[in-house]
Amino acid sequence: MVTKGSVGKLSFWAVVVSLAGVVLFIALRPDPVWVDLATVTRGELEVSISEEGKTRVKDRYLVSSPVAGYLHRVPLEVGDRVSPGQLLTEVDPMPSSVLDARSRAEAEARVAAAQSALNSTRQKVAAARAEAELAEKELVRLQSLSADRFVSKDRLEQAESAADRANAILRSARFDEEVMIHELKAARTRLEVSAASSSGNGNVERVGVRSPVEGAVLQMVRKSEGVIQAGEPIVEVGDPAALEVVVDVLSFDAVNLAPGVAVRLSGWGGKVLEAVVRRVEPVGFEDVSALGVEEQRVKVVADIVSPTPDWSTLGDGYRVDATFVLWSGGDVLSVPTSAIFDHLEGKAVFRVEDEVAVLTEVTIGRGNGLDTVITEGLEAGMTVIRHPDRQVEDGARVRER
Template sequence: MTDKRSAGKWLFWVLFALLVLAALYFTLRPDPVWVDLVPAARGAMEVSITEEGKTRVKDRYLVSSPVAGYLHRVSLEVGDTVAPGQLLTEVDPMPASVLDARSRAEAEARVGAARSALNSARQKVAAAEAEAIFAASELTRLQALSGKHFVSEDRLEQAEAADERAQAILRSARFDEEVMAHELSAARTRLEVSAARTSGNGAVERVEVRSPVNGAILGIVRKSEGVIQAGEPILEVGDPGALEVVVEVLSFDAVKLTPGVRARLTGWGGQMLEASVRRVEPVGFEDISALGVDEQRVQVVADIVSPVDEWKMLGDGYRVDATFVLWEADDVLRIPASAIFEHEGTHHVFRAVEDRARLTPVVTGRSNGLYTVVRSGLSEGDGVVRHPDRQLEDGGRIRGR
């Protein structure tokens, strides 16, 4: 009887000790780490670059004034269609300036001086005419005597030379008279024709400015009339049906783009459009981002390849979102990029196996920042830990949220 009681006591204390140890184990053991689990799944994936761009007419023509003068008001509006050779505007000669009291007095004095000079020239013409008449009559008289051998040959030659000299002096005097007459006319014009006193009798010589191409008005630089200098821009024309897209891309991304890369255009208010890269500019420029960071950017030019009917409402300078597709695949094994980390120089993930985190090496492929292609190390459906923290160790207990 005593032996049975002793055995029962020992059994009781052994069970009590086991229960205590079990309680201590479950009390002191570390709690499982709460994690976000995502399965490795197969699906389509692409690597792309998305930037904001704007449309631009390919061939733009800046129409400038061919001469200096007075520009007529441009009656056309932005968007109006034009044909080659169509009259856009006209340029008149520069209007005369207004004469103040001093300038008018000077002009009147010049008129008087020119009139006096003309009178002087007329007197010289009269004197030259008299000399020419006398020289001609003298030559005629000597020629008549020469036939009767009363005049020597030398005397006759002198008379001929004197006649030619007198005729030349007369012609010169008449030229001087014409010059003085023109100077008097110019002085009178300066006095009589000004912005305040315009005769308006003569025909105004105008220079016509015509459209060089078939298209539409893209912009009007100078709409109001007024004085314009030669080469000063008036308006801009081009064909709005020939659009291209200009996108400013970071230089880090621009080196990944080549002519022919496919692009998608969205965010312009219509359906998605297909485009193709035509040119990557070889020169970059510095730009400041919205956060105030200096960035080196490159302009990428793309052509719209979708039918014109799908984007006929697009115009010059419209905003679009351009997505350049660098790589794409229809069926690949992918996991979130945030689940991958480096361990001992290679890529690893924590794979969930029976509520345990198992450190698993993986071979990765393309990544678009959100998802990464897994070439080996995982199978479809394997759960991996997204955003693993430092508390997580190989074999550690985990619990999914």
């Protein structure tokens, strides 16, 4: 028989056992894992590469000296406008060297020797002339006798040959005389014309150095006057309005670029400019980063397509920040890339529902390193765990830090 007292005792102990079970469950269950959370969002996403570049004039012309000589001072400054055919400077012929006492004595001796040689040659000319005249007279005499047949034909031919030979010797002697005259003139010029004795008032044949194009002076390679050799650069000119942008890109990123890729230019002090890739050079080069790491880089050349007034203050060699846009989406679902991890043969995330981690497989699209497009598996507004560690499992309790 159950009495009221026994029923009350049973109820009391039942409550005590229940409370003890609840306390034991709470005490023994695992603590929630502290995690960082992120929200699945829908909006714009862009995949891009950002590097530092600089501007440069497309067509540069290095004007050099056409001849060796004495360069006049260039009356130009960097930035001065030039037009095609404009005279930039002039080059005088190389001035004569100064003759010292020994060189002057030698020059005077050469003049005297040339004069003596000329006198000797003139005597030879006189002798040859006399021989030629005698041969001509003999030929005329024999020709007159030949008409009356007092001279044989052979004798007449010998006289003609002797006359021809005498005239040839005379012509040769006269040529030698002309040579001696020129040599005497050269010796006198060497003696009379020198940097020490030249008055500088004579007419000098100057060579003009002119601009090949319309543009401005970009660099003064040589400004002061002085002796210059043929082919030595003087000034660099080009059109500052025809600018391009050169960016050194890591070879790992350059393989994703091609002509026509859109580029944004910023960080130069003005509004953001639009540009487009014109050429990706096929040859890389080695560069050392600021951290001392050796990198393989490739030069990428881009043309500015924004209106010229927007970048009229840009000049040659200015620094810009270039952003190459590889892909962009206007209304895409994305999550932080740090929330995605490998699972089986695909990708997955931990979705949070009522403070419980739920393993969710997803299909991903393009990513920019910070955010990744989700094509299947999630919806906007859901919450996912960023940087999940080994403590996070499917069904584990989590709590936001």
